[in-house]
Amino acid sequence: MAYPSDDVSVEVRTVALLGNPNVGKTTLFNLLTGLRQKVGNYPGVTVERKVGRLVGDVPLDIVDLPGTYSLSPKSLDERIAYDVLMGRIEGDAAPDVVVCVVDASNLERNLYLVSQVIDLGLPLIVALNMTDAAKEAGLEIDIARLSKRLGAPVVPMVASRNEGVGRLKYLLRQTSLPQPPKRQWTLMSAVEEPLQSLMDTLGEEVPALPAYQRFIECLHCLTNDTMLTYWAERSPAFYEAVQGLRRSLSEQKTPYQQAEVIGRYGWISPLVNEVVTRKQDPSTRSVSDRIDAVLTHRIAGPILFGVLLLLIFQSVFTWATPAMDLIEAGVVGLGDLTRAVVRPSWVADLMVDGIIAGVGNVVIFLPQILLLFFFLGLMEDTGYMARSAFIMDRLMSKVGLSGGSVVPLLSSFACAIPGIMAARTLANPRDRLITIMVAPLMSCSARLPVYTLFIAAFLPTGTVLGIFTFQGLAMFSMYLLGTAMAFVAAFVLKRIVFKGSSSFFAMELPPYRMPRLRQVAWRMVDRSKAFVVRAGKIIFGLSIVLWILARYPTSDPDLTLMAQRVAAEAAYQTTVTEVAGTLDLPASAVAAYPPLVAARTAYAHGEAPADVEPDVWVAARLLYDAEATLTEDLHRLDAAEAGYQIEHSFIGRLGHLLEPVMRPLGFDWKISAGIVSAFAAREVIISALATIYSVGDVDEDSPLLRDKLKADRYPNGDPVYTPLVAVSLLVFFVLALQCMSTLAIARRETNSWRWPAVMWLYMTGLAYLFSLVIYQGGQALGWG
């Protein structure tokens, strides 16, 4: 499968990259493949499949396998890596050669994985990375000896500096690949001997399985239940044989579960001792240790962590805002341009209000996402991320999460989208799923305009304890509510939905290192791109749907409004006729009459012209005022017309339809329609309400909108909005999932629609429940 041939079609050689987390595997992958990468998912699972191409005389397909400490399939990542190497993935044959990336300063643990790869009987090249760190730690490695003892070529390198990678490429391109090394570690004899007969059984039962894979398969089935059940149906004889061996070994009290680990390290430890010389006293404190003494100090540690987080969020808010404003201006500008150029007008409307607004909704998140991923990347690259999990683990374990959930959840205060994406760092899939499910409860920045509008409009001003404003406290309570519910939800999910073995949490604390800005920047761009492309598609589709729902069915214009429009025009024409009369002109000539034009321009600028007849001056002012009145009336009528249209559109009707369900929460049809529109994005409720109340294009700080809301009455005279209604609405927004971007990202990260659906249901349910209790309870207590 690997040789260039004489004819045109050259077969591509497949290289699998394997290694522990944090050893620079991805750095090497990027170096080898540049931008020629394709990212997808393995069939049916949420594990990412990354393949890149190294062009040349011998084209190489490089598969970046998930970082893992072992191939013993416990977690999904390990399972996939194992299946890929065994050639068991549908559509992917086994790789031609495996490059095992190893951390030179950490050889023993890294060689565990190497020993497992050797067992698979594939050609192997060991990439000994981070030799610079090893040197700094005072370690000297005899490469030649290591290579001899392993039975495979060892290529020393510093991938982050692109040193040594050339030799790897050279080896990968050779006509003949290295001979697969032989297994050298031994199992304790109590296990080794019976295992041989198991292998014979497997050979007989499953002749299709390559001989060199029998050992590892038998070993795994002996120690791992998941692996064993694979054979329960496919080869009952083998299944029974394994069960039998387990029983007899247990009776003899042989620790067969640990046999593999003991055997492997039994070979690795002496090997490493032979090959590595330590030139430094191991008890001297490294720079890393000294930094840790401060950063994980009992008191300074959490404080510094808190300060860092505050800094990050402050930066994200201050630095992202100008960029977001720029994007918004761009979107508006593009919209205006489209309206001016595209005909017919309904197509322009679809493009502007549907597509451009929808895409704009995605792109507006980019500055926040980029910045957050930048800081997250810095934390990961320096090694601080592990420390933050270390510090916070105790707190998080109380609700069934682990320290690794801290940063994703806190990122969700800015925006749940990068928060959910950051949950990838969680090794335990259950932890990761729970984190994703509760992240949207952390009050994101999109809720802020909604909080602002309703708190400012309906909650009393005034101070509490002289320092805090009532309104400020209200804002804080909203954030507190969201956070508290997130922890409760995590607790419930852990106990009820994801019952099972507790996720134990063993994590490597890598040595600190200087961040490599190029890597950080690359990852930042890569992740943001993923968001825009994947989530963007879904959001795009949904935006168009919502646009249709808001615009159709079109109704005939409201007759009252039409009449008012006619009246306004008529009033203007009357003025024109009057003016024409005083100046002795035909009405049609009034507009172009030069002295009038000049006088009106002067009046518009607030000047009194020098040489104008009093008649003309009076006429000019009359005309100008009349025009102003007409324009104002027309604007008002346009807004009212838009409000009328919305009321009779699908969304308006949906609002009316939902009203009986929403009334117990204190919401009328307009609020209900607003909530439905807000499904696109929370801030949309502001513009939806503005349209419904015919206020025109305003934002949450507009006194116009506030006044309209305050003045709104039911037919019986009761106010639509009371402080209680406002609180009920606020709480609804704290808890409800109103963001299709979040659903889209959750879909991508969990690889199914099931979890986003559950997320939407439970959050909407919570929102409804809380609003109901607050409103009804408040009414019962006489507060509303």
Added chain:
Amino acid sequence: MTLNDLNVGERASIVRWDTNAPPVRLLEMGVLPGTIIEMVRIAPLGDPIAIKIRGYQLSVRKTEAALLVVEPC
């Protein structure tokens, strides 16, 4: 004594896992009988703890540490 009883800076050798089902992940990361470890620090909130083992630092929760029988050396 167990890993939990070690003081910061103390070195010990692992005697055995006091359980029928030691956490496989920890085994694979080299936490085996006979391995020398050093207690590095306790997290600010009291859990987990960090130990030096086989040339790297590992964070272990106290519930797991309680299962590891060690002998100071």
